[in-house]
Amino acid sequence: MLAKTFGSAVQGVDARTITVEVNVGQGAKFWMSGLPDGAVKESEHRVESSVKTFGYYMPRQKTVVNLAPADLRKEGSAYDLPIALCVLKASGQIVTEKLEQYMVMGELALDGTLRPIKGVLPIAIQARKEGFKGIMLPKDNAREAAIVNSIDVLPVSTLEEAIDFFEDRVQITPLVVDTREIFNAELNNYNADFKDVQGQENIKRAMEIAAAGGHNVIMIGPPGAGKTMLAKRISSILPPLSLHEALETTKIHSVAGRLGRDASLMTTRPFRSPHHTISDVALVGGGGNPQPGEISLAHNGVLFLDELPEFKRTVLEVMRQPMEERRVTISRAKISLDYPANFMLVASMNPCPCGYYNHPEKECVCGPGIVQRYLSKISGPLLDRIDLHVEVVPVGFDEMTARRKAESSSEIRERVIKAREIQSKRFEKQTDVYSNAMMHSNMVKEVCEINEAGRTLLKTAMERLGLSARAYDRILKVSRTIADLAGAENIKTEHLAEAIQYRSLDREGWAG
Known part of the structure; x- marks a missing residue:
């Protein structure tokens, strides 16, 4: 007798419908086809133990389980529940005509209870797209799937x-x-x-500019100056997620299994802070069973790399292409997956190994050339993609203990939102540009026009401060954002002057 229901396989951040077929007939042994991995093959033992718990039995006839399409590799333990139901129907132990109307997924414990699975949100989206009446899932996954409307989400515990x-x-x-x-x-x-x-007003200003234009930023300063504390607060001044961005972000975290039990919709921008021992695969994604990396988990949010020179050179270099294209492509012999990676990079670093180069009070003990060698761990092409270079100095005792009320994140966010609204109108005809930082070179010439006085100032700055040629576009983009924050239609000289000071690491001789 033949029984059939449906499951789903997650590829990248999308799902693909899988037909689960079971035929019980003459013969012996249990067979499984459809490129199952080890976890899927082991479902035979979990299913057998589960059905016995509730008074059913595993047929001792020839049982063939097929997962179609057969040329797509199936991974994980989420096919336990549909296989169990199909085995019971095919062996005549249950009678139902509803199995084919639903998408069914879930991992079985040996006692027949259901454990949560990964990637539920894209599975629910696919089930609605395919026109299923509903989707049956473990109870712990139900809230996540219920974000998708117009489809019945049936939570079950056993x-x-x-x-x-x-x-x-x-x-x-x-x-x-x-x-x-x-x-x-x-x-x-x-x-x-x-x-x-308390204090650090110039750094807060730089953070506001970065948030308003979606610019990448790096902070250079001694230990204890507040770099990490400032970085952790930048998410709080970014514009609120739109519902579309929230669903997109939730989908990525669902695929990676990072939402947790009874989770539903992510409503705040993600803040990811990987340790400097991270591998390149863990950062950009991939692996034998491809998973999204940290830069995709930071999609629509912030990726914070603390102590940037301590990261392996290869790890930092693999970020260059995703920072430009805003996505990661994982290519394998039989499949190519795209993960979104529209993140804002915030990095911090000490100016030298001892941490006290350019410190106003403490003396640097690093030998000649060591500072330059330390900074050279970060390649020019990577720095080319970082718009703002900010020098952080320690806060004095008087400033730290002052009772002056500092500006809240909500006040700063209001100005950031207004600047982003200006950019939304500016780029409304563009499909891949949403902020000033995402402008292409040809757009910079059109959007970031400067007058003769500004051109003279920029030329003088590049010559006297030894700014590199790669800083030119970055300065114009940042000055456009500063003008947007000021509500100015055109870039003025004072906007350019402020943008120029945020290119510290481009100055010749900055590190001796």
Whole structure:
């Protein structure tokens, strides 16, 4: 007898429908086809133990399980539940006509309870797209899937509950989640706030500019100057996620299994801070079973690299292409996957190995050439993609203990949102440009026009400060953002002057 239901396989950040077929007939042994990996093959033992728990049996006849399309590799333990239901129907132990109307996914424990799986959100989106009546999932995954409307999400805790539903012994109430209510209730719920930072007004200003234009930023300063503290607060001044961005971000974290139990929609911009011992594959994504890396988990948010020179050179260099293209392509012999990677890079570093080069009070003990060698760990092409270079100096005791009220993140965010609205109107006809930092070279000439006085200032700065040629476009982009924050239609001389000071590492002789 033949039984059939449907599951799903996640590829990249999208899902593909899988047909689960089971035929029980004359013969012996259990066979599985359709390129299953080890975890899928082991489902035979989990299914057998689970069905026995509830008084059913594993047929001792020839049982063939096929996962179609057969040329697509199936991975993970999420096919346990559909296989179990199909085995019971094919062997005549349950009678139902509803299996083919639903997409069914879930991992079985040996006692028949269901464990959560990864990638539920793209699976639910695919189920709605394919026109299924509903999707049956472990209870812990239901809230995540219920973000997708117009499809019944059936949460179950055990195999027995699933059997009872398909045999019409019980009714399972579909879980309904008000996506917009969740989105609006938890929007911008950040723990860190700029009002906690005393002093460092020039750094806050640089952070505001970076957030307003989506610019990458690097902070250079001695230990304890507040670089990490400032970086952790930049997410709180970025514009709120749109509902589309929230769904897109949630989908990536769902595929990576980072949402946790009973999670639903991500409503705040992600902040990822990997340790400097990270590998290049962990950063950009990939692996034997391709997974999104840290730069994709930071999509629509911030990637913070603390102590940048301590990262391996190869790790930093693999970021160059994703920073330009805003996506990562993982290529294998039989498949090519795209992961989105539209992130804002925030990096910090000490100016030298001892950390006290250019310190106002402490003396640097590094020998001749060591400072330059330390900075050269960061390649020119990578620095070329970082718009703002900010020197951070320690906060004095008087400033640190002052009772003056600092500006809150919400106040700064209001100005950032206004600047982003100006950019949205400017780039409304563009499909791949949403902020000033994303402008192509040909757009810079059109959008960032400067007058004769500004041209003279920029020329003088490049000659006297020894700025590199690669700094030219970056200065214009940053000055355009400064003008947007000021509500100015054109870039003025003072906007250019402020942008020029944010190119510290381009100055010849900066490190001796």
